[in-house]
Amino acid sequence: MIEIINLTKRYGNITAVTDISLTIPNGQLFGFLGPNGAGKTTTIKTLVGLLKPTLGTVKIEGFDVQKQPLEAKRVVGFIPDKPFIYEKLTGREFLQFIAGLYQVEQRDVEERITQLLDMFELSDWGDELVESYSHGMRQKLVMSAALIHQPQVIVVDEPMVGLDPKGARLVKKIFRELCDKGTTIFMSTHTLEIAEQMCDHIAIIQKGQIIAQGTIEGLHRLAQTTKTNLEDIFLELTGGYEMKEVIEFLKN
Template identity: 60%
Template sequence: MIEITGLVKKFGELSAVKGLDLSVGPGEIFGFLGPNGAGKTTTVKLITGLLKPTAGTIKVCGFDIAKQTLEAKRVMGLVPDEPFVYPKLTGAEYLRFIGELYGVPLAHQKKRIPELLEMFELSGWSGELVESYSHGMRQKLVLGGILLHEPKVLVLDEPMVGLDPKSARMAKEILTTLAARGTCIFMCTHVLEIAEKLCGRIGIMIKGEMIALGTLEELRGKARGGSDLEDIFLSLTGGQEYSALLKHL
């Protein structure tokens, strides 16, 4: 469902993504990890058409995002790292806007919007302006928008940030259910526990390059040990150097 070939993105002299090749299939939850500044969010923006690649191609459900932009966007849903949503719309109006924008039939909207608001415990806030929502509520609203138009490919950048434990648990279950129904999920996260539990395959990126890709077992083998994903991640990304600095605390 997502086919990335030779993807390069440069910002002036800086290479944010260096020749990425990746394929994510239907029903798969792919975890995309890496330290800050690795190029994860840049990759997400390239997949969703918010940035233009310097080289390489991205196909979503067979549609080239550079050439068949609208077709690709129609089958894709994005949850960005910062859920900025129109402050002067109410929560229900935002969902209505998304429903219309993605061509969801009115009858389906009438049924689904109240359900989604109820599911994310936003029913009591559905008539309030989004400007009065907390970060977590906005995040839930954006997730609700995605579920309304039921994309075949879901791209998420730190989707659990700001969610309360109950909502985070629900979001995880939603992702698992969607994947079971065949939705392709590409997720960036710093929460290794989530990646460990949810993702079938995990990719680790550093300085624009994918340094490891595979299932948790495969990564464990590559890292030569480590009981959990945190150990594996730190082993692969060289994150142990801080130990010396901690002595100064």
């Protein structure tokens, strides 16, 4: 479970996030959408403890991220949009390293690594150096690393970057299976089609504030539009139709 309570984050005179509150229950795949500069990355970094909030509280599985950082981080897996991997390690060695950071019981490490490499179709590459991996393979390795300690909550920023259609479908399947087993997933993405296909619940942030949240059907009613796909609903709610109309005009 994720609880974001009256979260505000300021950088000097700039307020990136203003008094947002969200409660995300166990087993939900939650989509977090917004235009560039809306406050998504700031929220995510605060959620995983990389930034300290100016005001407000973030709790992961009941642990206050600021007051109980180690306990909170033990139950969360983070998949950033621009991950760093040690290229001179093999995939297996990298997962062993991450397992050590999370203090995974040694007797469980090799079994989990084998399961994850198989799950993400990396078994044949487990003993190859990461520098030989394609971008999509690196993305799948990072996802494997985020799951090595079996977190109850996963926070993911742009999960499908660099994945081919087969890889993207595999990740969708894995995420859904995890949620069905009770894992909570907080996912930020610019790919609205992905959000529409995957998410149980969606929040839209603009200029640092939550302007809408709900199911696709609920957002459709809120937007008061005859359009039914998430892209049109998103543009209606964020005022993006003006730019869309300009682009269509230029095309003609």
